[in-house]
Amino acid sequence: MSGTYLGMPSFPKAAREAVHNETLRGNLRHATHTIRDKRAKAVAELADWAQLREAGKQIKDRTLRHLDEYLVQLEESVTAAGGTVHWAADGDEANRIVAGLVKATGEREVVKVKSMATQEIGLNEALEAEGIAAYETDLAELIVQLGEDRPSHILVPAIHRNRGEIREIFARTMSEWGRPAPEGLTDSPAELAEAARLHLREKFLRAKVGISGANFMVAETGTLVVVESEGNGRMCLTLPETLISVVGIEKIVPTWQDLEVFLQTLPRSSTAERMNPYTSTWTGTTDADGPQDFHLVLLDNGRTATLADEVGRQALRCIRCSACLNVCPVYERAGGHAYGSVYPGPIGAILSPQLRGTESEIDASLPYASSLCGACYDVCPVAIDIPEVLVHLRERVAGQGGRGHRLEKAAMKAAGWVLNHPAALAAGERAASRTRGLHPKRLPGAAAWTDSRDLPELPPEPFRDWWKKNRT
């Protein structure tokens, strides 16, 4: 995954800093509560939501079960429609393919549609290393890019920024990238959006190469689908001469008809709208309409390893709606950066450790970044049982051992012995009561637990001594 996140601390360390940032918590609380209430209303409009959810789950499961066949079918249909298909086993290979394609056009800059897949592989950084400037054109991605920041939400990457912060970023940095922000820019959302429009329009109108991901790829027709709101996607998909789409192999749906399910469930789950303002579909190339050179890069990058896990593979059903983030009590307090991945929140907690493996400190900690309350499963439009996968991944992490787990085993072994020897237990309790004033508020060696929780106060005498004195 992206080099941006290398060296991230584990989730508990990153989250501890985040929960003390009051601006961040305020921004997040406002945003997540706004969207979760709207989503509930949008979903309630459809009497058949449960059936749509089940159908979405079944379509994705069937796709994954026969993914090899659908990939081959997709390749044939995209090629027949005038596109070129490339296969990338990992992020480095995908980046090399894209950089090569851009260089072949002779261009040195590209415009980008917001895409999780290209963030996952660190495409912008890889292109920069090759001397190619990649301009993010989604408003939130622009805020993140100009602020030299990292995205913190799947759908609203700048959700952690409020309007005052955004105004400051635009006023300070737009001139370094192109058209400066207007004089006297205020923090009204309409003025900020207008500044972004003017800044980006000059880039759209001269762009020769566009880079996108896709929300869906239809195997039977070779059609790619991008849903969006602002029109920046339409600009990137329509105006350039060359279009390069980098898409994870799990984004396939078998048939054109299957879109009728996801085009109902995705907008309502993500932005809480009946339909997002713009949806674009393209099938290879069309004469005189849109890019005349189209390349599809099919990305594995850990997806086949995820597919091999019989419990964890359901994470590949994900349609990146981000409904699970907006209802998660842990995400709401810790913020997206603490997850150390482009996939934050509950889905990130199961997706990142599967795509990247559980060897690093951050990935081993992610399955624990949850209270297992189950709200994420309830809202998921493709019924991913996130708590089930979290527990499954905790088993995997525990099985691989490590310092924390050895200490825990030793402590449990000692406790077992004491509880089996009543005299030792009684003596220990009395000793503990008499030395109350000397007890530390934090336990050495268990800081991960006691840093965020108060230790219970010990009573002046053990219960069993009190009982003997007063009731016998």
Add this chain to the structure above:
Amino acid sequence: MSSRDQILARVRAAVADAPEAPEVTRDYLTTHTADDPAAVLDLLHENLADYRALVHRTRPGGLPALLARLLAGRGATTVLAPPGLPAEWLAGSTATLTADTPASTAQELDAVDSVVTGCAVAIAETGTLVLDGGAGQGRRRITLVPDHHICVVRAPAQVVASVPQALPRLDPARPLTWISGPSATSDIELDRVEGVHGPRTLEVVLVEE
């Protein structure tokens, strides 16, 4: 081994022992709306307006005068008319008509005041217009770059109730654009703001035939 073969081999190994996935149960509704063309049209009107499109209604005979009035109201002096748009629609307007050609640049389109198009189908439950590049709709760029788009919907012929009813009427081989209200963003504190990159004003004319 090529990456293609490597990925396909990994997929096959990963699912080799997986149970067969059942056929998809499609017991969801094909529509959420009563089968009444007048009610469906009212719903389309309501949902388009809810997403800040400006909606107008007329009879076929009133269309040229209405379009002339809308264009004059914007002060539009140049109007883009895609190939196949019925000439009589714009017969009442004094604005200069501009044709879109493959040679016209994005900058030239940016200088046009308004664009008038038809559509392929409109979806009532979601307030969505779908353009497929057919006659009177033009290339995707013409409904994107100009700041003002007027879209004419012929009712009831081009109106369906739901997404499942729309898809079979569309040809996936064509470049499709689904439009639900004007360009919008919710990226700043989740406040919805209309008009970022696409046309900031979307007007829809429902022509009841």
